[in-house]
Amino acid sequence: MTDQPLLKLEDLVLHFKTTKGKVQAVDKVNFTLMPNEAVVVVGESGCGKSSLAKAILRLLPKNIETYTGKVFLEGEDIMRLSDEDFRKTVRWNKMSMVPQAAMNSLNPVLRIGDQVTEPYIIHTGASKADAIKQAKKMFGYVGVPEDFLNRYAFELSGGMRQRAAIAMALITLPALIILDEPTSALDVLTQANIFNVLKKLKRELEISFILITHDIATSSELADKVAVMYAGQIVEVSEATRFFTNALHPYSRKLMDSVPRLRGDKEPDFIVGQPPSLLNLPTGCRFRERCPSRFGTCEQEPPVVHHDGHLVKCWLYQDSKEAPHD
């Protein structure tokens, strides 16, 4: 592993303009990803996970209010690139994405083969025959039979389509793949299968992943690092093993408590209340209203502190070097 991070976000901000006001989907996100590392981004629905993915890949809708910050990819600030340069040099050359609802991300009027080879042809200018060869190789990795290249999307099962979408993200062998809920709407067997595929890819092709998911339990299989997002901000980043045994942020802990355990009498917990609307965010700590351990200082914006190998944005760890007991 080199010391240079593969991806580094500095104060990345993405605000949308709506008729109701400003939606702070991604608000000052700082985050580092090393090569061949898999990070899992977890959080409730509507906390800005998918927007973060879109902000990194600059897949923006029209109603942007603010889109600032720095995104360093292999040391280069890709926020400075023009849209056209970004499209040509970054997308799929250096990072690709398996979009949310990837099952529906295949063009219904093209054959899978035509569709999967498209990014490869667009970005490398390869011939159709070479692209098909490459696609067959990728299909081998993700475990899709080669003759599916001649089929249409509707002829494939959900799991197969998902794999085809992953093969499409892989085809140019980018350094980073962003997977936006790759296993939602799939049965557990297929989910496990896909995670095995991702693990294999990470091992064999040394690709980094940003995996966006709700499913903390399954994603623990793959994760090197976990980032917890709440109301547009990352509230905790830590090594996966540390996170799963000892989450620090009150929100992360609540999130972990909500995961059902196979053994033990502990009932899955839930968090009281609703996440704040991204339209109208409270000042200070955004989790304050629902936090079991809140105190007076929480009215102010919490600092991001290093604590016990975690990066955590909470007043609880302001001075203390020890995990608190509650």
Added chain:
Amino acid sequence: MSLYFTSTFDQKKPFVGLSWIGPDGKETRLNNFEINNKFTYRFNQDDKVTRKLGGVVASTSLFSNLKDPNLKTHPTPVKGTYYLKIEAVTFDPKADLQAEMIVYGKLSGWAGTDYLRRDLGIALLWGTPIALMFGLLAALGTSLTQLIIAGIGTWFGGWVDTILQRITEINMVLPFLPILIMIGTFYNRSIFTILTAVILLSIFGQGIKTFRAVFMQVKESAYIEAARSYGASNFRIIFLYMIPRLIPMLIPQLIVLIPSYVFLEASLAILGLGDPTLPTWGKMIQDAESQGALYQGWYYWVLEPSALLMVTGLAFSVVGYAMDRVFNPRLRGQ
């Protein structure tokens, strides 16, 4: 009955003699004359022949028994093979002579004739490819352009879409027929001018609105966003991802659209704005109208082109509805 002669000669005119041979083999000498470069011999206007044939015009007497007492009142034609013998003398080595005979009838051909003794069948046949060509080109031209414009407008959105939509709305309230009449009156009536004008005026029409509504839906599909994420260019997305989705909707619509342009061309021709150099169905109806065909009882002259127009419209509609069922399986089985 007329004979049309054309001849080439240096100085002395060729000399021609005509004889008529009836089915009984009896030969009647008709007339002898000199031929100019162009010369028309009209049998019925030749008084010498009329006198020779018992005072009855050649077109009747030549085909009757001259001894028939009812020749002047109720002539009976004698059936059989008739010959016209043309003997010619030329005086130059290079001289040449052509003769062409035309026998007019009261009614001839399967479709009848018009006031200039022209066969309506030919006009009907000639009109068919013109009508179909006009309908097909106009329908294809407008639909495809509309599809592309709607796709571009929807994809880029923003001011591009706004401008395209305003142009469409303005164009939709402009009166269509008067503009075409103006072009036909002041500019040019060639069928291609009219075709171009029709296509240009129809492009920014209802179709753009319809296609746009569907494109709005297609644009939000997951696979379009996926295409964007892997760096497909704007035009690749429009032409490879969005437009093919609308082809099933386009084809039935296109087919139903064809006869409407066929009718439009016919309407323009009936108004006297058809291409004067081409026989079209609309032009036949216009001729019939200007000659008072219905008043005179020549119904066939109006009914034939009208029937063809109707059959064309019906045929395309039926095909269009059948296609609609093929492309929209939801319409089946109800």
